[in-house]
Amino acid sequence: xxxxxxxxxxxxxxxxxxxxxxxxxxxxxxxxxxxxxxxxxxxxxxxxxxxxxxxxxxxxxxxxxxxxxxxxxxxxxxxxxxxxxxxxxxxxxxxxxxxxxxxxxxxxxxxxxxxxxxxxxxxxxxxxxxxxxxxxxxxxxxxxxxxxxxxxxxxxxxxxxxxxxxxxxxxxxxxxxxxxxxxxxxxxxxxxxxxxxxxxxxxxxxxxxxxxxxxxxxxxxxxxxxxxxxxxxxxxxxxxxxxxxxxxxxxxxxxx
Ligand SMILES: Cc1cc2nc3c(=O)[nH]c(=O)nc-3n(C[C@H](O)[C@H](O)[C@H](O)COP(=O)(O)O)c2cc1C
Numbered sequence: 001x002x003x004x005x006x007x008x009x010x011x012x013x014x015x016x017x018x019x020x021x022x023x024x025x026x027x028x029x030x031x032x033x034x035x036x037x038x039x040x041x042x043x044x045x046x047x048x049x050x051x052x053x054x055x056x057x058x059x060x061x062x063x064x065x066x067x068x069x070x071x072x073x074x075x076x077x078x079x080x081x082x083x084x085x086x087x088x089x090x091x092x093x094x095x096x097x098x099x100x101x102x103x104x105x106x107x108x109x110x111x112x113x114x115x116x117x118x119x120x121x122x123x124x125x126x127x128x129x130x131x132x133x134x135x136x137x138x139x140x141x142x143x144x145x146x147x148x149x150x151x152x153x154x155x156x157x158x159x160x161x162x163x164x165x166x167x168x169x170x171x172x173x174x175x176x177x178x179x180x181x182x183x184x185x186x187x188x189x190x191x192x193x194x195x196x197x198x199x200x201x202x203x204x205x206x207x208x209x210x211x212x213x214x215x216x217x218x219x220x221x222x223x224x225x226x227x228x229x230x231x232x233x234x235x236x237x238x239x240x241x242x243x244x245x246x247x248x249x250x251x252x253x254x255x256x
Contacts, residue, residue: 001217002033004091008098008109010040015149015194016097019209023095023147026213035087039108045080046111052078069119069127077118084116093143093216094183096173099194100150103169113177122181130235133180135226140182143216146170147189147209154192166190167222171249175224184221186212223254 005023009016020036027034037044045051050062057070071077077085088094098105120127121138150157150166157166167174167188174185189212191197191205212219225231231242243251 001092002035002090003027003216004035004037004087004094006037006039006094006096006109006112008039008106008112009149014099015191015197016099016147019097019147019149019191022206022209023097023213026210027216030214035091037084037087037112039112042080044108044112045115046108048111048114052081052115054078065119065124069124072118072120073127081115081118084112085118085121088116088139088142091142093145094178095145095147095216097147098149100148100166103163105173117177117181125182130227132182133227134175134224135179135182136228137180137182139178142183143186143221144174144178144183145186145189145212145216146173147212148191149194150190150192151194152192157190157192168249174222175249175252179222179224185224186216186219186221220256223256225252225254 005020007016007020011017024034024036039046048064050056053062053067053071053076055071055074055076056062056067058066096105096109098109101107104110117123123133123137124130125132125137148166148170152163155161156163157169159165163169170188174188178185189209193201197205225238225242227235231238233239238251
């Protein structure tokens with residue numbers, strides 16, 4: 001299988017890079033082909049702006065969606081974006097590794113999604129607006145996994161913890177950016193208290209991470225509800241009989 005590791009931490013001694021190195025070693029030993037997008041190392045352009053559209057369809061007004069659709073359809077995207085799209089399309093699984101910064105991914109990685117997730121491919125799939133999203137779309141059939149280094153202790157992210165549960169904080173990424181495009185998203189691998197790991201704790205982290213990597217193609221994904229399987233009759237809101245009375249993010253995850 002082909003596996004793409006996208007990571008966003010330039011420091012070679014960081015926990016994130018340690019997880020990248022283990023992933024490369026474990027997955028390669030399993031016979032997979034591992035490809036990397038080292039975003040800092042590539043000096044990835046994080047900002048999505050007018051330079052992404054050298055051949056504008058409308059020079060008068062910058063419509064990001066309209067220009068993304070035009071550039072993707074007419075082969076006039078920038079070469080860095082095209083190259084990353086090729087890597088994602090060739091991948092059977094995409095693993096994104098990053099330190100938690102302000103409850104999210106570092107800006108350079110958010111910019112990777114903003115620029116690489118083009119209209120016609122990752123959203124507006126086949127130019128059909130929202131017809132194919134949440135479980136369908138250009139990246140259907142691929143697996144996705146987040147591996148996150150978290151500075152705070154696990155209690156802060158526990159069900160009643162002061163920060164809120166990590167999986168809910170990451171919902172815009174797991175559900176809004178990955179499942180949206182059709183990917184199957186695995187439960188997040190998180191390392192809490194990343195700055196305070198002693199040798200024993202680090203060994204446990206390494207063992208858990210190896211275990212999760214072994215299960216990359218077998219573990220059950222987060223059971224996000226599909227747009228087109230009946231839970232959302234108008235493709236916008238949940239039917240009354242699905243998760244009755246429940247609101248908020250958890251309503252979009254089926255009971256297991
Ligand atoms: C800009 C910035 C924002 C951060 N935001 C958070 C945060 O929201 N929650 C948290 O628990 N830790 C936060 N941290 C701590 C990082 O998560 C921590 O430094 C990281 O997990 C260490 O892993 P690394 O060695 O891979 O960088 C932040 C750190 C930085 C530099």
